[in-house]
Amino acid sequence: MRPTVHDIAAAAGVSLATVDRVLNQRPGVRLVTREKVETAIREIGYIRDVAAANLAKGRIYPLVFIVPTGDNSFMHGLRSEVHHATIRASIERTDIRIAEVPPFDVPALVAALDAFQGQDIAGVALVATDAPEVRAAVGRLVAERIPVVTLVSDLTDSARHHYAGIDNIAAGRTAARLLGRFLGDRKGEITVLAGSMLVRDHRERLQGFSAVMAEEFPKLRLLPVLEGRDDPELAGSLVSRALSESRDIVGIYNLGAGNRGLIAALKAVRPERELTVVVHELTQHTRAALVDGTIDAVLNQDAGHEVRSAIRVMKATADGQAVIADQERIRLDIFLKDNLP
Amino acid sequence: MRPTVHDIAAAAGVSLATVDRVLNQRPGVRLVTREKVETAIREIGYIRDVAAANLAKGRIYPLVFIVPTGDNSFMHGLRSEVHHATIRASIERTDIRIAEVPPFDVPALVAALDAFQGQDIAGVALVATDAPEVRAAVGRLVAERIPVVTLVSDLTDSARHHYAGIDNIAAGRTAARLLGRFLGDRKGEITVLAGSMLVRDHRERLQGFSAVMAEEFPKLRLLPVLEGRDDPELAGSLVSRALSESRDIVGIYNLGAGNRGLIAALKAVRPERELTVVVHELTQHTRAALVDGTIDAVLNQDAGHEVRSAIRVMKATADGQAVIADQERIRLDIFLKDNLP
DNA sequence: AAATTTTTGATTTACGTACATCAGAAATGG
DNA sequence: CCATTTCTGATGTACGTAAATCAAAAATTT
Structure with a gap:
């Protein structure tokens, strides 16, 4: 059986409350005690049960996708994938909003980004137009500790946390x-x-x-x-x-x-x-x-994969967790007439 | 907020216990009551919280992977991916065992399959050698209601539940x-x-x-x-x-x-x-x-994807849940020297 | 050494579901 | 209409974690 918080408490010789304080970096624990608990965590190989934690927290993640309008099939497909994600939203504890902006329109994109400043947002994903103004707007969101992920097209030298797209x-x-x-x-x-x-x-x-x-x-x-x-x-x-x-x-x-x-x-x-x-x-x-x-x-590029990856990354970043780079790598698909899905 | 069992109970005008009986197909519910509950489930759009359910059940899935020995890199990689899965096992509530058999050896494969008859196993994944004896052995497992998934290579006309591999x-x-x-x-x-x-x-x-x-x-x-x-x-x-x-x-x-x-x-x-x-x-x-x-x-073919897909399918099949065919489709990757990962 | 602050423990409730028990209600049989 | 069977409700415990409260203990300051 995998170890639980109770096992850490027992192993470290402290109470459950103290273990909780250490695990969730709450104040009121002496350094020596904190170290004792952290040692126990490492030694018995405790891994937090994320499912149980999320259940207890009842946390939901308000996410925003900023995608270009335009009637080409790819963007249509991308919007539809985001829409699909909104359907799965309740089971993934996300609350996804879609904002549409005209393609290649820098001021519109900047306005859309700035609209989320100061909002209670767990992450923003955008199809970036590569311009200094956009870079600055992304920087403002990042400065507010809002996770930002570029989708499909990246933003040069920006502070965005992740790029969900192909090479x-x-x-x-x-x-x-x-x-x-x-x-x-x-x-x-x-x-x-x-x-x-x-x-x-x-x-x-x-x-x-x-x-x-x-x-x-x-x-x-x-x-x-x-x-x-x-x-x-x-x-x-x-x-x-x-x-x-x-x-x-x-x-x-x-x-x-x-x-x-x-x-x-x-x-x-x-x-x-x-x-x-x-x-x-x-x-x-x-x-x-x-x-x-x-x-x-x-x-x-599989738009569905990109959207799902962006969501995973935004949630992980919001929780301060590391993302597994390898798992989030978006592959380039090559289709000839013989290997169509 | 997404609806819970309590909401169904209220909507159907029955008790929590009755909702539970319907949801988990336990006996002791009149047809009319059952239908009343099922209507309520549909109308308020209830979706079971799988994380909470698994937490409550404390269920673990004992899975078996039967892979060929042989020192070529692909099978080596496949075994290593299964091994990786065993490491993630505790967090995914799985308990994965690996059985190795000589490649292209029908009797050995059959013996390996038959060894799991009557065992408490939630699923078997195998790299199939396509022979009638293997087909029969798979049939015996399926008859015992054990989910069987073929991996990498499929088994003609067999009763296996799923094939995790490329076209x-x-x-x-x-x-x-x-x-x-x-x-x-x-x-x-x-x-x-x-x-x-x-x-x-x-x-x-x-x-x-x-x-x-x-x-x-x-x-x-x-x-x-x-x-x-x-x-x-x-x-x-x-x-x-x-x-x-x-x-x-x-x-x-x-x-x-x-x-x-x-x-x-x-x-x-x-x-x-x-x-x-x-x-x-x-x-x-x-x-x-x-x-x-x-x-x-x-x-x-990405062996890691195949293994993870096989695990998802075996768990879903064991729970009697439908698999999303599209999500489990294994893609053929084409690599030229320019798009190596 | 007393007063104060900081740290720790003990306990409780909650999340959404599963599962078990027992009592009571309703339906069915004679 | 009573006895019996079948169904339903009420209630409690559990899973592993989060979060809050309050009391008690320890450390620190005066």
């Missing part, structure tokens, strides 16, 4: 290698479509992609990046224009959202143009395009 | 596409190395691999499968021999274990022979080979 440099590198290897001996131009260079995830993907392309696939030349603002319409028209302007394009990498528009543009030039295409985010559109051969590979 | 047909198909696309316009022979056709995971990987190769890459010809019994030494010598016998081999797929031997054989013929290589299981050896370019892609 975007690695993602970009992987995309480059897939595209380069799939193209084999072919030479030509590669078009990269991004949402905005204002967000760090997109910048990092491009960085990783460019690095591997330059190092390992010199026969492929990168065209200037197209910024589609994660908007399907805009993305589609940008790609259509690029394809009509150059006949040498052999590959496309979409590191942002807006795949719906991209896919439509691709279908418009098929089958005359032979293109190898790698995109991010598995949605109903990219899935169908993967199956029908319009797209060759999809890189994906 | 091996999809894995084989994915390997074929990666190999085929990486080879581009090259033509030649492909060597497939397996552990044993006695285990279903290997058979399925081969099946998926062969299908995609035949459908989509007719320029690549499959050589007869080499059976390396997941033994590094044997695998290495088989591959060395194959490579010396044919100069037309352009690709290798190792769908089993024993990568250490394969890698040694590959290094022996490098850089004269240009080979594209896809293997299974990320280990220290395959990781190094991926980084130095000896291997082009590694397909992986």
